[in-house]
Amino acid sequence: xxxxxxxxxxxxxxxxxxxxxxxxxxxxxxxxxxxxxxxxxxxxxxxxxxxxxxxxxxxxxxxxxxxxxxxxxxxxxxxxxxxxxxxxxxxxxxxxxxxxxxxxxxxxxxxxxxxxxxxxxxxxxxxxxxxxxxxxxxxxxxxxxxxxxxxxxxxxxxxxxxxxxxxxxxxxxxxxxxxxxxxxxxxxxxxxxxxxxxxxxxxxxxxxxxxxxxxxxxxxxxxxxxxxxxxxxxxxxxxxxxxxxxxxxxxxxxxxxxxxxxxxxxxxxxxxxxxxxxxxxxxxxxxxxxxxxxxxxxxxxxxxxxxxxxxxxxxxxxxxxxxxxxxxxxxxxxxxxxxxxxxxxxxxxxxxxxxxxxxxxxxxxxxxxxxxxxxxxxxxxxxxxxxxxxxxxxxxxxxxxxxxxxxxxxxxxxxxxxxxxxxxxxxxxxxxxxxxxxxxxxxxxxxxxxxxxxxxxxxxxxxxxxxxxxxxxxxxxxxxxxxxxxxxxxxxxxxxxxxxxxxxxxxxxxxxxxxxxxxxxxxxxxxxxxxxxxxxxxxxxxxxxxxxxxxxxxxxxxxxxxxxxxxxxxxxxxxxxxxxxxxxxxxxxxxxxxxxxxxxxxxxxxxxxxxxxxxxxxxxxxxxxxxxxxxxxxxxxxxxxxxxxxxxxxxxxxxxxxxxxxxxxxxxxxxxxxxxxxxxxxxxxxxxx
Amino acid sequence: xxxxxxxxxxxxxxxxxxxxxxxxxxxxxxxxxxxxxxxxxxxxxxxxxxxxxxxxxxxxxxxxxxxxxxxxxxxxxxxxxxxxxxxxxxxxxxxxxxxxxxxxxxxxxxxxxxxxxxxx
Amino acid sequence: xxxxxxxxxxxxxxxxxxxxxxxxxxxxxxxxxxxxxxxxxxxxxxxxxxxxxxxxxxxxxxxxxxxxxxxxxxxxxxxxxxxxxxxxxxxxxxxxxxxxxxxxxxxxxxxxxxxxxxxxxxxxxxxxxxxxxxxxxxxxxxxxxxxxxxxxxxxxxxxxxxxxx
Numbered sequence: 001x002x003x004x005x006x007x008x009x010x011x012x013x014x015x016x017x018x019x020x021x022x023x024x025x026x027x028x029x030x031x032x033x034x035x036x037x038x039x040x041x042x043x044x045x046x047x048x049x050x051x052x053x054x055x056x057x058x059x060x061x062x063x064x065x066x067x068x069x070x071x072x073x074x075x076x077x078x079x080x081x082x083x084x085x086x087x088x089x090x091x092x093x094x095x096x097x098x099x100x101x102x103x104x105x106x107x108x109x110x111x112x113x114x115x116x117x118x119x120x121x122x123x124x125x126x127x128x129x130x131x132x133x134x135x136x137x138x139x140x141x142x143x144x145x146x147x148x149x150x151x152x153x154x155x156x157x158x159x160x161x162x163x164x165x166x167x168x169x170x171x172x173x174x175x176x177x178x179x180x181x182x183x184x185x186x187x188x189x190x191x192x193x194x195x196x197x198x199x200x201x202x203x204x205x206x207x208x209x210x211x212x213x214x215x216x217x218x219x220x221x222x223x224x225x226x227x228x229x230x231x232x233x234x235x236x237x238x239x240x241x242x243x244x245x246x247x248x249x250x251x252x253x254x255x256x257x258x259x260x261x262x263x264x265x266x267x268x269x270x271x272x273x274x275x276x277x278x279x280x281x282x283x284x285x286x287x288x289x290x291x292x293x294x295x296x297x298x299x300x301x302x303x304x305x306x307x308x309x310x311x312x313x314x315x316x317x318x319x320x321x322x323x324x325x326x327x328x329x330x331x332x333x334x335x336x337x338x339x340x341x342x343x344x345x346x347x348x349x350x351x352x353x354x355x356x357x358x359x360x361x362x363x364x365x366x367x368x369x370x371x372x373x374x375x376x377x378x379x380x381x382x383x384x385x386x387x388x389x390x391x392x393x394x395x396x397x398x399x400x401x402x403x404x405x406x407x408x409x410x411x412x413x414x415x416x417x418x419x420x421x422x423x424x425x426x427x428x429x430x431x432x433x434x435x436x437x438x439x440x441x442x443x444x445x446x447x448x449x450x451x452x453x454x455x456x457x458x459x460x461x462x463x464x465x466x467x468x469x470x471x472x473x474x475x476x477x478x479x480x481x482x483x484x485x486x487x488x489x490x491x492x493x494x495x496x497x498x499x500x501x502x503x504x505x506x507x508x509x510x511x512x513x514x515x516x517x518x519x520x521x522x523x524x525x526x527x528x529x530x531x532x533x534x535x536x537x538x539x540x541x542x543x544x545x546x547x548x549x550x551x552x553x554x555x556x557x558x559x560x561x562x563x564x565x566x567x568x569x570x571x572x573x574x575x576x577x578x579x580x581x582x583x584x585x586x587x588x589x590x591x592x593x594x595x596x597x598x599x600x601x602x603x604x605x606x607x608x609x610x611x612x613x614x615x616x617x618x619x620x621x622x623x624x625x626x627x628x629x630x631x632x633x634x635x636x637x638x639x640x641x642x643x644x645x646x647x648x649x650x651x652x653x654x655x656x657x658x659x660x661x662x663x664x665x666x667x668x669x670x671x672x673x674x675x676x677x678x679x680x681x682x683x684x685x686x687x688x689x
Numbered sequence: 690x691x692x693x694x695x696x697x698x699x700x701x702x703x704x705x706x707x708x709x710x711x712x713x714x715x716x717x718x719x720x721x722x723x724x725x726x727x728x729x730x731x732x733x734x735x736x737x738x739x740x741x742x743x744x745x746x747x748x749x750x751x752x753x754x755x756x757x758x759x760x761x762x763x764x765x766x767x768x769x770x771x772x773x774x775x776x777x778x779x780x781x782x783x784x785x786x787x788x789x790x791x792x793x794x795x796x797x798x799x800x801x802x803x804x805x806x807x808x809x
Numbered sequence: 810x811x812x813x814x815x816x817x818x819x820x821x822x823x824x825x826x827x828x829x830x831x832x833x834x835x836x837x838x839x840x841x842x843x844x845x846x847x848x849x850x851x852x853x854x855x856x857x858x859x860x861x862x863x864x865x866x867x868x869x870x871x872x873x874x875x876x877x878x879x880x881x882x883x884x885x886x887x888x889x890x891x892x893x894x895x896x897x898x899x900x901x902x903x904x905x906x907x908x909x910x911x912x913x914x915x916x917x918x919x920x921x922x923x924x925x926x927x928x929x930x931x932x933x934x935x936x937x938x939x940x941x942x943x944x945x946x947x948x949x950x951x952x953x954x955x956x957x958x959x960x961x962x963x964x965x966x967x968x969x970x971x972x973x974x
Contacts, residue, residue, distance in 0.1 A: 168757070170766035170788035170807075178809065204763070231789030234780075312878070563862060609864035652863075655915045656873070656882040657974040660865060665873060665880045673861040673873040673880055699899055704924035705854040708835070796877065797853040 012054045013107045019047040020099050027092055036084050044092070045074040051099065055106075062112060063102040069124045070095055076128065085412050088127055094120045129305075154184070154220040159239040161209035164202075166235050173206060173236075179228045184216025213243070218307060311364050315648070318361050318669070321354055355645070369447045369456070370398035372407050376418055380443060383422045390429055390440040391422060400447040402454060406546060410456070413519040413530075417458045417542050418443060420516075425462035425540050435537060437461070449570075459541040465492050465534040474500060492532050496520045553649050555666070555676065557642035558625065560606050561613030564674045566647060566666060567636070571627045571679035575641055578622040590619060593635060595626060603634045603686050605677075608661065613639060629680040649676060661685070691808050692716045692733065696726035696752060697741040697770065702793075706739060706770075709797040710804060723747025727755055730762065737808055738767045739791070742778050750778070750785050757786030766807045770795075834928050834954065835904070836961050837921040840892045843961040845954065846919075848927060850966045852905040857897050857920060867974065871920060876905065883918040884970065890945045895922065908970040917970045928961060930954040 026044050030036045048071045055063035070092070076082035098117045104110040158180065162173045180186055188210055195207040214220065222240050229238060328347055377393045384391040402410075426432075426441035433439055446457040467488055474480045474494045486494075494500060498517040523530045528546035555566035556575075576595070583590045583602065592599045602624070606613040617639075624635040647666035652659055652675075663678035693715050695706045700721075707717040718733070720726035724747040726740060738756065742749035749769055756762045766788040771778050779790050791803055834845035860872030860883050869888035873880050883903060888894060900923040908915045930952075951965040 167764050169783065169786050170764055175806065175809065179806065231783075234783065611864075650878075650880045652873075652880060655880060655917060656863070657972070659863060662864070665861075667875045667878065667880075671875055672859070673875050675861065675863070675873075700923055702856065705856065705902065708851070708854050708924075708927075793856075797855070798877070 013103065015054060016051055016099075016103050019051050020096060020103070023047045023092070023099075024096050027089065027096075030089065036089075038078070041074065041078050041084070045071065045078050048074055060102070060106045062117070063099075063106065066095075066098060066102060066117060066121060069121055069128070073124050073128050082127070083412075086415050091120065091123050091127060095124065154214075154216050154218070155243040156214045156220060156225065157241040157243055158212040158214060158225060159209065159241075160212060160229070160236060161238075162206050162232065162236040164205040164207060166206055166232060167204055169232075169235065171232055171235065173208075173210065176229055176232065177210060177212060180212055180214055180225075183220050183224060183228070184214050184218070186212050186214050188212050217305070218310070306364070308365070311361070314361050315365075318354075318357060321357075321669075365404055366401040367404050367407050368399045369402050369407065369410075370395075372402075372410055372414060373398050373445050373447070376414075376443070376445060379415070380418065380422055383419065387422065388428065389422070389426055391426055392440050392442045394442055394444040395446075396444065397447040398445075400449060400454065402447070402546075406454075409522060410544075413522045413544070414445075414456075414458065416516075416519050418445070421458060421460035421462065421540065425460040425464075427463050431463075437537075454546045456544040456546070457541055458544075459539060461539040464536040464538055464540055465495070465532070467491050467536070470494055492534050495532065496530070553647055553666075553676065554644065555647045556625070556644040557668075557674070558638045559640035559642065560609070560618075560638055561611045563609075563611050564642070564668070564672075565605070565609075566674050566676045567625060567627060567679060568663075568676070569644055571629060573626045573628050573633065575623070575625045576635075578624055580619050580622060582622070583619060590637070593624070595633070595635065600626070600633045600635055601686050603636050603682060605636050605638070605682070608682065608685070627679045627683070629683045632683050632686075634683055634686050647674075647676070690714065690716045691736040692718065693804070694718050694720060694726060694730055694733075694735040694738045695740075696720045696723060696738070696744070696749070698722055698744040699741070702741065702770070705797070706800065709800055713801050713804075715804070723749060723752030723755070726752050730756055731759065734761055735765065737804065738762075738765060739770060739804075740767065741770045742782065750781050753782060753787050754785035768803070768807065832930060834930060834961070834963060836925040836928050836956070837902075837904070838923045838925060839886055839890070839921055840895070843925060843956070843959055844886075844921075844964055845928060845961045846904065846906065846964050846966050850907045852907055852916065854924060855903045855905060855918070857901040857903050867972070870972070870974075874903075874918065876916065876918075879916060881905065881916050881918055882972075883920060884972070886919045886921050889919075889969065890949065892945075906966050906970060909967050910971055915970070917972075919970070928954060928956045930956075930961075930963070 023044050026040050026047075030040060048067050052064055052067035052071055055061075055067060073082070073088070077084050077088065082088070098113070098120050101110065101113050101116065105112045160173065160176070162171075166173060177186070177188060189212075191209045191211065192207070194209070195201065201207075214225075222242075225240050226233070226238075229236065328350070373395050376395070380391050380393045421443050426443070427435070427437075429439050432441060442461050444457065444459040446455075446459070448455055471480075471486070471491050471494075474491070474497065475482045475484075477500060479494060479497045479500055480486065495516045496519075498515075500515070500517065520530050523544055523546070528544055531543045531545075532540060533543070534540040553566075554569040556569055556572055557564060557566055559565075578593055582593050584592045584599070590602045590604065592601050604615075605611070606615065606618060618637050621637075621639060623638050623641060625638055625641070626633055626635050647668075649664045649666055652662060652665055659675075661678055661682045662675050663681075664676045665673050666676060668674050693710055695703055695710075695717060697703045697706065697719075698721055703719045703721070707719055710717050718729055718735070720729050722744045723740070726738070727747070730738065740749045740752055744752075747755075753767050753769070756765075756767065767786065769779065769782040769787045769790040770793050771782070771790050772793050782790065788807065789803075791800060833848040835848045835851050836843050836845040838844075858874055860874045862872045863870060863882070866872075869885050871883040871885045873882055875881075885894070897920070901920060902924055903918045903920050904924075905916060905918050908917050945962075949964055949969040950962055952963040954961045954963055
């Protein structure tokens with residue numbers, strides 16, 4: 001200890017032990033991710049920060065690297081860019097073990113648990129990655145070159161040689177270079193060899209040409225580059241050369257000694273740490289340097305990050321393509337244009353491809369709810385082990401597609417509801433057997449689309465809500481008056497009341513979750529509702545109903561008069577062509593027609609919605625869309641059938657009001673608004689008549 | 690404060706441009722045609738000029754080429770407001786010395802973005 | 810000129826209340842009269858664009874437009890105020906307004922004949938509207954401003970656009 005640095009090292013080890021303890025204390029105090037206050041996060045951040053600073057001073061590279069990732073995550077939480085969630089808490093807990101191990105490594109020469117550290121680090125990075133854009137990478141790059149960068153984007157070499165007189169139109173070449181910089185990182189070389197001698201120099205002329213190399217995380221097309229220079233395309237010479245990123249070629253996925261995790265699965269929760277470590281020994285540890293390459297390769301296979309705006313503009317463009325395609329499709333009518341047989345073949349192929357393309361692009365925004373559901377079997381298994389219960393997970397409708405934003409927001413509420421079912425809902429083995437129920441309880445997660453909504457159910461076959469206990473608790477907490485006379489359902493709904501928590505003793509499991517009132521608030525923030533249905537000893541079902549605000553619907557575009565409406569494809573059985581005499585009249589009204597052997601009613605949409613249309617012409621056109629809802633069919637007279645396409649459903653209530661017979665609106669490829677028909681609602685009107 | 694001159698014969702279009710840009714902290718002067726625009730431009734020093742193309746008395750093309758000839762407007766950005774179909778006008782305008790164009794009808798936010806870019 | 814003098818006198822009287830902030834209002838024409846709305850509520854001014862008719866909507870609801878991906882209803886202000894309908898022309902504009910309602914904030918457009926100017930007024934200047942017979946619903950009016958020579962009716966955006974649908 002003669003070396004003064006050595007003395008400071010000793011102090012640092014004391015400090016770091018304190019800092020780690022402080023982080024742990026703070027984490028343990030947080031029993032509810034959603035109520036974690038800024039002060040606590042700041043404290044944790046400070047501790048991580050001082051660990052990082054100290055370890056960097058003493059050259060403890062691994063500790064610096066690890067705390068840096070932690071600190072980056074905490075900073076995002078602190079600044080509100082990331083919402084604190086259960087996963088983040090869990091991951092911070094697992095970080096503690098890594099920190100202790102690393103400190104022990106530097107202090108006592110203990111071996112670093114590389115696998116454990118890498119797993120937690122990857123998890124931290126994973127939590128960090130989704131909402132951040134290039135910003136995080138930029139912030140990291142100076143000190144931690146081994147933090148994996150995002151997937152490779154585009155690289156271009158641009159030569160930009162403006163005409164000497166370009167400034168005479170008020171254009172400044174540097175402005176365009178600035179604009180290029182918005183597409184990615186640029187480095188600029190200015191060639192000045194053309195600058196003449198001073199006597200010949202005209203100060204209003206530009207004699208330079210620029211070579212700009214552009215490197216972007218996102219993909220940048222030549223069109224994007226041309227767009228930047230659109231105003232001066234005739235006032236300068238350009239050359240755009242794409243550059244192959246050597247990294248792309250040189251970094252095929254290395255052989256990974258660890259078991260490959262299926263792409264959809266979340267990083268393993270902390271409970272599994274021991275399992276993974278046990279599985280390790282027979283494989284040689286990957287060296288430090290190879291590790292980031294591995295995680296990069298893995299992440300690249302899972303996803304690339306694309307600006308949502310880019311997808312939306314792609315969707316709009318495709319909308320236009322679809323319209324063009326449908327304009328062309330009239331020439332595909334072989335009866336009318338027999339001479340165009342080959343053309344018509346091509347057109348029908350074009351139609352198919354356009355539709356597939358559009359579907360594919362729309363899907364980019366959508367993710368199967370499996371992204372959210374898939375974590376639960378693992379979570380429930382771990383929880384049931386801890387609680388010594390036997391629980392099976394059943395997942396139905398995992399392919400139901402939901403907008404990305406919804407999935408992100410749904411995560412926390414679902415985690416809480418599932419924890420709740422496992423912890424409070426399902427009984428232990430002996431209780432179940434005593435009740436004559438199967439020993440294994442079941443948690444069912446189910447998702448499906450229902451006209452106008454996405455429904456998600458979380459059900460268990462457990463004990464059901466304890467009505468008496470809830471009532472007693474609500475009275476105790478002052479949520480209701482002691483003499484309140486409530487139905488059983490009303491009592492069940494009290495669990496959503498602010499300040500109400502059903503757990504009698506805060507168990508280890510639900511202790512750190514969010515309250516039911518927070519779940520309800522989160523769902524409501526998405527414009528949805530949550531209901532509970534519970535029957536004693538049969539179980540509890542939570543039903544989350546989310547509006548289609550963000551959802552996408554496969555719709556048939558049609559015209560009534562000049563107005564465009566959309567009918568969900570799901571409601572359409574077929575479209576048929578009738579002759580006027582096929583339509584049965586009562587007096588002046590068209591009432592029904594015969595379809596597949598039965599008479600089904602005609603629905604006069606034009607009259608129902610007050611569309612301006614020549615009714616006689618509508619009957620002569622005889623175009624009928626047969627729709628169905630709740631087992632009832634009817635035929636809708638339309639003037640014109642257009643293409644069908646997937647549309648993004650928007651709510652009418654956001655700025656207007658609910659409209660009878662409509663489930664929402666959408667924006668078409670040309671930017672106009674089209675209304676979406678709620679077939680169930682209009683059919684029920686027909687029945688009333 | 691950057692000074693912008695907007696020249697348009699439609700009062701609404703003028704009001705829209707002026708309202709949008711004033712809200713961003715620009716000093717906006719309005720003129721109803723090329724002639725008035727030219728008069729106002731000469732008596733002042735604008736950082737940016739936004740002009741409609743089709744106007745009575747003096748149209749946008751004449752206005753731009755006249756303005757470009759003035760000493761203090763040799764390098765000033767001048768933007769045209771054109772309709773999508775007016776491709777020929779765009780080229781005429783560019784030949785007259787326009788810096789670039791904004792397609793009508795435009796989104797107010799887009800206008801602000803373009804103006805900020807040009808004045809950066 | 811007399812009107813300007815009157816304003817000057819007014820300002821002299823108000824000297825000891827100089828810290829009263831003046832509100833800015835965006836005035837516009839509607840059937841020959843001048844109206845104005847609180848400028849802080851104006852999101853943007855747009856040229857009139859075709860909208861999609863909504864079934865069962867009141868006559869004053871012109872339809873829906875796409876405002877950068879949001880579905881926004883457009884109200885014909887003439888009809889909303891019970892004035893005569895007029896065809897739209899090159900001067901017709903749509904003001905996109907922020908409306909504060911019990912059920913939350915909404916974005917609603919109003920169609921007016923033409924934009925006039927930005928005027929300044931304060932509570933003293935805004936006389937009580939009950940003194941005038943305005944032929945429009947008093948609930949929509951928050952005051953009358955004296956803008957030089959003409960009178961400007963100040964509209965209350967939140968009651969005006971609390972659409973009874």
